[in-house]
Amino acid sequence: MPDFEEIASLDDFGSADRLEVFVEDTPVLLIRVQDQILAIEDVCTHDGQPLTNGCIEEGAIVCPRHGARFDLVTGKALCMPATKSIRTFEVEVRGQKIYVGH
Known part of the structure; x- marks a missing residue:
């Protein structure tokens, strides 16, 4: 069972659909x-580039550099040039606080 760490608040999103944080390092x-x-x-x-500014389409994020797509729920690589999945984290929302398992 993962340990959960408070990482953000729902208010931190403002009008944005994404938020950059760190879980440990x-x-x-x-x-x-x-x-x-x-x-x-x-x-x-x-290629190790951030996905931060990638488009979100049909439940996937698209790498802004070379167009690799990853499923947001499973992390599975959906097309070339990526062949390896990205890591996903379990999330719990408790009131306004967001907790991430690690």
Whole structure:
């Protein structure tokens, strides 16, 4: 069972759909999709670039550099040039606070 760490508040999003945070020393991207908060490692497995500014389309994030796509829930690489999944994190929202498991 993962340990959960308070990492942010829903208010931190403002009008944005994503928020950059760190879980321990790992860059993590919190993404708000409708009423759900998802958390993925903010690094493309193809070339190590941040996914921060990638477009979100049909439940996936697109790497802004080379177009690799990753499923936001499972982290699975959906197309080339990426072949390896990204890490995802379990998220719990308690009131206004966001907790991420690690």
